[in-house]
Amino acid sequence: MNALHQYLFDTYRAARLGEPMPPAPGTQDVAVLRAVRDRRRLERATADRRPRGTVRAALHRWLHPAD
Template identity: 75%
Template sequence: MNAMHQYLFDTYRAARLGDPMPPAPGTHDVAVVRSVVDRRRFERVLAGRPARGPLRTALHRWLRPSRPRSR
């Protein structure tokens, strides 16, 4: 049984019992991902590391390589 089947069973049961309908699968996915990213960023700040993630830092280094200094 996948998430859609479970949702259909829950919707049917809620309609029969007069309970509120459950949210559709995937309704809150964006909010969950955003909260996870915010939490990880917050934990990085508390640990004294930069708030930007390692992927962004690596991309920045790759796209803007440091120039050799002239003497």
Template identity: 75%
Template sequence: MNALHQYLLDTYRAEQLGEPAPPAPGTHDVAVLRAVRDRRRFERVLAGRPVRGGLRTVLRRLLRLRARAC
């Protein structure tokens, strides 16, 4: 059973019991991703590392390694 099937089953049960319907799958995905990003930024500040440029630094390092290997 995937998430859509579970959602449809939960919606049906909620309707039968007179309860509010559950949120659709994926409704809060963007909020969760933002919260994860904010938490990682906060942890970087506490560790004394720069907040911006972490992903760029890693990608630049990977590209340099591939350029040297070729």
């Protein structure tokens, strides 16, 4: 059973019992990724380490080490 099947079962059950509908799968993904990013930045700041920049800059450094 995948996430979509579980979501369909949950919405059916919620409709029968008069409960609020569950959120669709994937609706909170961006918020979770932002929270993880903010948490890592906070941990770096409290560990007295300099933030290293964005993911894009890190990928650029990794892909172009001679630049």
